[in-house]
Amino acid sequence: MERIFHQDLLSQLDNAPSGLDGDQVRLRRQHLWISGELANRIFNNERQVYTVYYPQRKALLLAPMSNEDFKALHECSLVMLKDRNRQGDKSLSLQEVIIDNGLDDQDRPLAYSALESLQLLQVVLGTDD
Numbered sequence: 001m002e003r004i005f006h007q008d009l010l011s012q013l014d015n016a017p018s019g020l021d022g023d024q025v026r027l028r029r030q031h032l033w034i035s036g037e038l039a040n041r042i043f044n045n046e047r048q049v050y051t052v053y054y055p056q057r058k059a060l061l062l063a064p065m066s067n068e069d070f071k072a073l074h075e076c077s078l079v080m081l082k083d084r085n086r087q088g089d090k091s092l093s094l095q096e097v098i099i100d101n102g103l104d105d106q107d108r109p110l111a112y113s114a115l116e117s118l119q120l121l122q123v124v125l126g127t128d129d
Contacts, residue, residue: 023035024037024038024109024112025038025109025110025111025112025121025123026107026108026109026110027094027105027106027107027108027110027125028091028107029107030093030094030095030098030105031091031092031093031094031095032060032091032092032093032094032110032123033084033089033090033091034081034089034090034091034121035087035088035089036085036087036088036089036090037088038114038121039081039088039089039090040088041114041116042062042064042114042116042119042120042121043062043064043081043090043119043121044064044066044119046064046065046066046081047065047080047081048064048065048078048079048080048081049062049063049064049065049078049079049081049092050062050063050064050065050067050070050071050074050076050077050078050079051076051077051078051079051092052074052075052076052077053097053101053125055101057124058103058124058125058126058127059122059123059124059125060094060097060122060123060125061074061076061120061121061122062120062121062122062123063118063119063120063121064119065078066119067118067119067120070119070120079092079093080092094125097125098125101125101126103125103126104126104127110123110124110125111123111124112124
C-alpha cells in the first residue's frame with residue numbers, strides 16, 4: 001500500500017505548483033523555515049507536523065498531525081513547529097536529517113511543492129549531482 005501511495009502522491013506533487021522562493025521555504029541555520037502564509041494553508045495553524053525524509057528523492061514530506069492517513073502510510077516523526085516572527089513564519093530543526101544524509105547545510109531557498117487538498121508539503125533538500 002505504501003508503494004502505491006508514494007507513486008500516486010509523488011506523481012501529483014510533480015505536477016503541483018512549486019516555487020524556489022526564499023520568502024516561502026528556505027534552509028536557515030539547519031532549520032527549515034516556512035512562510036506563515038504557506039504554513040497556514042498547508043497545516044491550518046496546527047502546532048505539530050509529521051515529517052519523513054526520503055533520501056532517494058532527496059525530499060522531505062510534511063503533513064499536519066491531524067492527517068491520520070499520512071501517519072498510517074509513512075514511517076514518520078512528529079515534530080513541533082516553532083513560531084519565528086509576528087508574520088507567522090514557522091521553523092523546525094533539520095540538523096539530524098542533514099547530518100544523517102550528508103546534505104548541504106548552506107542557507108538557501110528550497111524548491112517545494114504544496115498540495116493543499118492533501119495538506120502536504122514536499123521540500124527538496126538535495127540536488128541530483
